[in-house]
Amino acid sequence: MNTLLNNSDLFITGFRNTLILFFFAAIFALILGTVVATLRVSPVPAMRAAATLYVNVVRNTPLTLVLFFFALGYPKLGLVPIDFMTAAIIGLSLYTATYVAEAVRSGINTVPVGQAEAARAIGLPFTQTLTLVILPQAFRAVIPPMFSVFIALLKNTTVAAGFSVFEAGAIRANLSERGEPAMAGLLWVALVFIALVFILSAAQRKLEQKWKVDR
Amino acid sequence: MKNFFSWKKPMLVAATAALALSLSACGGTAGSPAPTATSDLPYKVADNVSISGSPTFDTIKSSGKVRIGVKQDQPGLGFKDAATGEYSGFDIEIAKWIAASLGISKDKIEFKPIPSANRESAITNGDIDYYVGTYSITDKRKQLIDFAGPYFVTGQGLLVKKDNSTINSEKDLSGKNVCSATGSTPIQNIKANFPGTKTTEFDTYSQCVEALKSGQVDAVTTDQAILLGYASQEPDTLKVVGQPFTVEKYGVGLKKGDTALRQFINKMFTDGGTVWQKLYDQSLGQSGTKVQQPAVENY
Numbered sequence: 235m236n237t238l239l240n241n242s243d244l245f246i247t248g249f250r251n252t253l254i255l256f257f258f259a260a261i262f263a264l265i266l267g268t269v270v271a272t273l274r275v276s277p278v279p280a281m282r283a284a285a286t287l288y289v290n291v292v293r294n295t296p297l298t299l300v301l302f303f304f305a306l307g308y309p310k311l312g313l314v315p316i317d318f319m320t321a322a323i324i325g326l327s328l329y330t331a332t333y334v335a336e337a338v339r340s341g342i343n344t345v346p347v348g349q350a351e352a353a354r355a356i357g358l359p360f361t362q363t364l365t366l367v368i369l370p371q372a373f374r375a376v377i378p379p380m381f382s383v384f385i386a387l388l389k390n391t392t393v394a395a396g397f398s399v400f401e402a403g404a405i406r407a408n409l410s411e412r413g414e415p416a417m418a419g420l421l422w423v424a425l426v427f428i429a430l431v432f433i434l435s436a437a438q439r440k441l442e443q444k445w446k447v448d449r
Numbered sequence: 450m451k452n453f454f455s456w457k458k459p460m461l462v463a464a465t466a467a468l469a470l471s472l473s474a475c476g477g478t479a480g481s482p483a484p485t486a487t488s489d490l491p492y493k494v495a496d497n498v499s500i501s502g503s504p505t506f507d508t509i510k511s512s513g514k515v516r517i518g519v520k521q522d523q524p525g526l527g528f529k530d531a532a533t534g535e536y537s538g539f540d541i542e543i544a545k546w547i548a549a550s551l552g553i554s555k556d557k558i559e560f561k562p563i564p565s566a567n568r569e570s571a572i573t574n575g576d577i578d579y580y581v582g583t584y585s586i587t588d589k590r591k592q593l594i595d596f597a598g599p600y601f602v603t604g605q606g607l608l609v610k611k612d613n614s615t616i617n618s619e620k621d622l623s624g625k626n627v628c629s630a631t632g633s634t635p636i637q638n639i640k641a642n643f644p645g646t647k648t649t650e651f652d653t654y655s656q657c658v659e660a661l662k663s664g665q666v667d668a669v670t671t672d673q674a675i676l677l678g679y680a681s682q683e684p685d686t687l688k689v690v691g692q693p694f695t696v697e698k699y700g701v702g703l704k705k706g707d708t709a710l711r712q713f714i715n716k717m718f719t720d721g722g723t724v725w726q727k728l729y730d731q732s733l734g735q736s737g738t739k740v741q742q743p744a745v746e747n748y
Contacts, residue, residue, distance in 0.1 A: 306656075309665055318649070395631055396652040404650070407632030410566040413589020417570065 237409065237418040244408050249426055251401040255322055255391040260384055262327035267334025272364055274339055285335070293332035297393050301325040305397035322394035326387065333383045340379070341372030374445035381438040385431050402427070490549075491727040498552040503709035505578050506551065514557040517544045518571050518580035518702070521562035522653060525678030525733045527582045529562060536560050538678075539732040540699075543600055544581040546728060547701065550717045565633070569593045572702050579710075580702035583672060585634070586746075595707060596700030597714035600725070602743045604693025605635050606673030608680060610661060611688050616668055618691030622646045628657035628666040635671045638695065654679070662686060672697050674733065681735065698743065715745045 238245060273285035292300065304321040316324070345368050353363040373380075392403030402423055409419035500506040509515045519540060520527030527540040541560070548558050563571045568584060571577050572594045579597075586596045607627075609616050616625060622639070626647040629636040639646055649666050651657050657669040658679050669676065673693045680687045703711055718725065725742045734740075 306660065306665070310663060398631075398648075398650045400650070404631050407566045407630075408637065409632075410569070411632055411634045411637060413569075413587055413593065415569070415593060416566065 237414050238422045241405075241409060241412065241414065241419075244405050245422065245426070247400060248402045248405045251319070251399060252388075252391050252403075253430075254319070255326060255394060255399070255401060256384075256388050258323045259326035259330060259387060259391070262323070263330035263334050263383075263387065266327060266331035268338050268369070270331060270335035271338035271342065272369075274335065275342055275364075277360065289332045289335055292328055293336075295329075297325075297329050297390055298396070300329050301393055301397050318394075318398040322391075322397060322399045326390060326394070330383060330387045330390070333386070334380065337376045337379045337383055338369075338372060341376035342368055344375045345371045377438060377442050377445065381434060385434055388430060388434065389427065491724040492546055492549050492721070494549045494554045495552045498550070500551075500709050500713050503707050503713070505704055505707050505710050506713075508575075509551060509553065509578055513553075514559055515548050515551065515553045515579075516559045516561055516577045517548065518563040518568065518577035518582065519544060519560050520564075520582035522655060523583060523675050523678055524682050525735070526674060528678075529560075537732070539601070539674075539729060540581045540583065542728040542732050543701070544579075546721070546724060547579065547581070547714055547717065550713075565630070568702060572704055575704070579714075583675060584700055584702050585672075585697040586700040590702075591748075594705050595703045595711050597703055597711045598700035598718060598745060599698035599743050600701065600718055601674065601699040601740075603672045603674040603697050603699070605638060605670060605695040605697070606676050606693050607690050608658070608661065608669040608676040608687055609667065609690055610664075611686050613667070613688075613690075616690060619643070619694045622668070625667040626665070627668045627670050628660055629670050630654055630657070633671065635695075639670060658687070674699075677733070698746075712747070715747055718742075718745045 270285045270288060273281045274289070276282060301322060304316075304325040305318055308321065309315065349367055349371065350363055353367045358366065391401055395401055395403030395407070405423055406416060406419050410416055498506075519536060521529035521536070523538065523540075526538040527536065528538045529536050544560075545555060545558065548555075561571075561577055563577065563580065563582070568580055568582075569590065572580055584596070586599055590596070605619075607616060607619065607622075615621060622643050623645040624647075626649055627636075627639055627643075628649040628651065629639070631650040631652055633650075636648055636650055639648055649657070649660065651660065654669065654671060654675060657666065660666045661669050669679075673689060676689045680689045701714055703714075722742055729740065729742075
């Protein structure tokens with residue numbers, strides 16, 4: 235308990251930054267992932283190819299490398315300078331979006347073909363078929379895998395500690411230099427993570443109940 | 450016939466002489482380029498060592514070997530050659546010296562690279578017998594483990610690019626971007642005592658040095674001894690500026706409560722001034738710095 239109380243500054247700043255990373259990366263990944271998923275089922279072959287390439291390249295790259303690129307490689311390109319926090323959010327978003335895209339795509343596959351055919355039969359164009367008929371049904375089918383992706387994202391944020399973002403993953407290194415017992419520090423970090431994941435799981439249960447499909 | 454013999458004899462003599470010369474030359478070169486060879490070490494492996502009341506020593510004695518925690522990524526201090534697997538540096542030499550005093554020969558030493566953040570747990574869990582690797586003696590750490598020494602005193606310093614003329618000491622850091630290892634004491638010190646200084650943290654010092662060379666950060670900060678190691682690797686691109694602005698005393702990390710072993714190593718440091726100087730000159734002293742052995746603290 236002393237470890238936590240004496241170093242509350244580290245824990246508060248650390249987990250605050252973890253939540254910032256998680257929040258923004260989750261929102262961007264959700265938007266980008268949904269767009270990519272719709273591209274993968276779109277009737278235009280070029281769009282399908284581009285989306286497939288993105289998912290396969292980024293998803294098959296270790297997250298550390300993705301963040302490594304944004305923290306150390308990107309600045310060398312001489313484009314708009316970004317700080318490490320922003321770089322980490324971009325890296326995490328691009329990485330997580332591939333998983334979101336695959337989850338959404340699997341949801342789209344659960345929607346019976348008849349739904350799309352019926353939508354087209356009443357004259358809806360592709361975008362409206364997707365946004366009004368297919369995606370709403372797809373989303374409620376993929377709540378559990380989607381939340382797994384977000385829980386993974388929450389824990390993945392700790393990788394950014396190696397790239398100059400002070401978040402939960404950096405707490406242990408700071409504590410160790412302050413001469414605090416490593417085990418106690420790690421236990422507290424783990425405990426807060428469990429609490430955060432518990433909140434996410436609760437949100438998942440709520441959404442599942444609310445959007446339950448009667449079959 | 451006569452002519453032939455008179456011609457051959459001196460030739461034979463010359464050939465024999467050349468052979469003898471080349472042989473002796475061979476012997477000469479084999480001996481001299483290895484100052485680290487056993488014959489050249491300023492200490493001997495001790496016989497019949499006994500330290501009563503030291504659990505660590507009992508473990509070493511019964512297993513016949515010693516496990517030493519070290520750093521593997523700090524040139525000049527604790528560095529592992531990736532190609533040969535050989536360890537080198539001042540900390541390594543100190544570690545070997547202690548092993549020899551405990552009666553353990555070089556081939557019975559097992560070096561274990563352990564990063565800074567895991568040092569205390571490695572010692573308390575008994576993964577290693579002792580730790581020698583830029584380990585600063587602090588009051589907080591003394592609560593978890595014991596320290597023998599100090600065997601070296603340094604302080605926080607600054608490494609900049611060779612052509613940098615704006616940073617000459619820690620007073621010039623305002624508005625600059627300073628890099629160090631994630632959560633390390635030097636970076637916590639910069640954050641607390643140098644407001645207006647931007648900080649960048651990477652996992653390792655070598656990543657910071659890379660960022661320095663590519664211009665992403667203006668300076669790298671950590672113990673000056675470590676920085677001198679990097680500067681001596683690339684003297685054309687990097688330089689160490691200013692004087693150390695904190696005091697860091699490097700000690701040997703030991704299991705808490707092993708007073709017998711701590712006193713034994715402290716006595717070894719106190720009595721071994723000439724050995725210490727030779728070990729320093731052979732390793733970190735290559736960077737051109739001259740230092741005195743610090744007095745041992747028998748706290």
